[in-house]
Amino acid sequence: MYLDRIKNPSLWAKVVSAESAAQLIKDGMTVGMSGFTRAGEAKAVPMALAERARHDPVGITLITGASLGNDLDRTLGEAGVIKRRMPFQADPGLRKLINDGKVMFVDQHLSETVEMLRSGQIGPIDVAIVEAVAIKENGEIVPTTSVGNSATFALLANKIIVELNIGHSASLEGLHDIYIPTRRPYREPIPVTSPQSRAGLPFIPVDISRIAAIVITDRPDSCASVSDPDEGTAAIAGHLTEFLGYEVNKGRLGLSLAPLQAGIGSIANAVMHGFIDSRFNNLSMYSEVLQDSTFDLFDSGKLTFASGSSITLSQAKMDVLKNLERYKSRLILRPQEISNHPEVIRRLGLIAINTALEADLYGNVNSTHVSGTHMMNGVGGSGDFARNAYLSVFVTKSMAKDGRISSIVPMVTHVDHCEHDVDLIVTEHGLADLRGLAPRERAPLIIENCVDPSYRALLSDYFKDALKLGGQTPHVLDKAFFMHAAYRDSGSMLPQLAKPKAKAAVAA
């Protein structure tokens, strides 16, 4: 039964089918939907909307917290429902539509979307669709496994559809801390001074009259697909752990380090796992997505508290949500505006660990664009964290595609994090500490410590040629993307691995 999760009986009459609720969404509307890194997205209504679009075309601007699970972005995208999408996605099907120019994708820092909505610079939100574990007496919405942008969507929307997901444990209630910054020009400091700080309410305090429909579902979140740590990710974790140990010895950090942020994905997850066998203790996290490693760190006794905006687990760790009481007193889920807020990140002095798609000789990082043109997922929260962290770390394996791509290139083809925002670059070969160095000093260090040996000569030769032309940041503009061109033309950045066929084609 679900009625015990809708505390105000006047709302019981609002319970409708997903198909019926989806009728509230009209062509041209802007829809704000819950969901952050595959956690806590509305599930039934968007599926019904995609179904409806088969016979009744409807196109919307879809704004979420971050990426969605349950193939929703693909399904909605392929059904032609998504015309414009922000601020993040991670779906291969939608990615194709974006890169083909069929969906307009607005890639944004995750902390900024709701600022723009509140000030009317984007939007307005016509309909909010929010997954909930319960609706309280006065219509207050208790979110599920993510908060994302749901609170602001619900507060701003003309109409709210609540997806009451009875598959989620009711024990999620109490986990959330919903704080919305006060209105400018009267905005007060955000009262978060540690990962543990509770600043707001354990629910979203909406106007009950704007709850237009309630849809009951029990569909689970999608699991995260996290690769197991391998030799490469373990080496990356080892270099970073060793470096942090050195910082402790220097007196710059204590054994509890500083609150940790880790981006989503296998490398960052492996790096966090690396702390389990370290000498550090009493660690804390102030991050956006809490992954498997967060709970393994709790179980190891190394982690004291974790603040995030979502809980995204692999199949193997899904029982965490069944045993939530075990962790609940050490967890907070916040709006992504707060988990990623520059004010709080700078105040707490985070160690921010994010993944680079490619980095260049001078420390600029591309997080988003394959070959400078094709979107992978989006910048996500990496910019919120890297700009404001105490220590901004970017991790990547030194090569991809069996060595045919070097992750370190002369010049990145797209810049998400400029040289000013990158303190450390770490690959399985080692770590480059760029703090306080000029660009000319960074390049040899990155080549020596981070580049795969097979690529060192190529990059050293480029740097030598560039030095002849001078400058603060030496480059040979005509050759800056020569490795990308080689990969495009021959299937490999490294001439030795060029594919004979492609080679011939170029020669001809």
Added chain:
Amino acid sequence: MYLDRIKNPSLWAKVVSAESAAQLIKDGMTVGMSGFTRAGEAKAVPMALAERARHDPVGITLITGASLGNDLDRTLGEAGVIKRRMPFQADPGLRKLINDGKVMFVDQHLSETVEMLRSGQIGPIDVAIVEAVAIKENGEIVPTTSVGNSATFALLANKIIVELNIGHSASLEGLHDIYIPTRRPYREPIPVTSPQSRAGLPFIPVDISRIAAIVITDRPDSCASVSDPDEGTAAIAGHLTEFLGYEVNKGRLGLSLAPLQAGIGSIANAVMHGFIDSRFNNLSMYSEVLQDSTFDLFDSGKLTFASGSSITLSQAKMDVLKNLERYKSRLILRPQEISNHPEVIRRLGLIAINTALEADLYGNVNSTHVSGTHMMNGVGGSGDFARNAYLSVFVTKSMAKDGRISSIVPMVTHVDHCEHDVDLIVTEHGLADLRGLAPRERAPLIIENCVDPSYRALLSDYFKDALKLGGQTPHVLDKAFFMHAAYRDSGSMLPQLAKPKAKAAVAA
């Protein structure tokens, strides 16, 4: 007489010559020196140091607030004193040494340098040299026309040299608000909730025993060299004023707009002047450098309050400092960490107006590197403001070098402000409002509204070719810098303006 400006008689014996004070600086030291945008830098000691270096070579790391006046960066650079320099400079002589690789220049966001110093990631500061208007009973230092990083330098330094500049009016006392964020992990919110907020002390509260020397000087600050508004800058100001009027009509802003930040230079200064004849009123500024336009806006009755980190005036406006009492109740000078703090900038919701060196079709901005390699001045505070502002505006004339350079290019050669951080681009031709647009939508808008007509075909053709290759951010990597290459090879990005000689040289 100067003794009345040194309130504690025990300090009188510390008064020495500049030459003698300069002896405190040893080879290899890190020196923190006052000075921000040609205002309030120490003057006598660095000149004595440069003189000494003629017969007694000495090399230092020089950290300042921002740029220095009185040709100090050139003089110290050419004397071989500066080995490493951060976080900003704007001197043609030092620029050459930097681009020749003779001085290691670490270009930093202006709010971040003291964070790195406090946490021991750079430094330590061996000697601080701070210009003062007075030293109070317990050794408290009253700065002059800038605060910059002086407070943290003085608080962290092993030894402090005070340059007591009796040429500055004693009425500067009371203008400053010295607030230093509390120590992590116990850091409290910064108590600045409006441009008017006073959070700290009107002096730098140093340990009197660390004042090692006092040098008396009366050398004035250098004047700013601001070009008069011309047709182009007036047009830029007009477009921005019109746009803001539209935002007011839409209800997104009131007639007092939001606190304004304006970067240094003629274009930003002209834009601020544009507000004098606008319908806006009760304006306020939360900026880093307060230029001529600030005081003209006060005089016009449009401006109610201005917060900055320095006052930098042209020769024509120098009398402002003689009549400071007229403005003093409406002014605050803060440490650059606070004037540029992400926390405060985001809280106040600034309209940030900064100058682009070049911008590209997708809204990425280069503020620093000519042709992607040669440093102009540095990123300064533009990154602190652009990332965190309510509205991030970049202004530039559409062309430079008599039309031989287009300020809008297919791809910028260096990225200081990524596409996520740029809301508006304004040239004399018009304004592109990029908010909520995907890259493919931004390009035609920028071409139509901002590019000079003579360059529109070149850029449209590039965009069309790029679209054929697809992607979120279409590019033809092999041609991305073709306009820069044309300028290098023929002296013009526009073929029609190519210099015949250079053309011939390339042909041969």
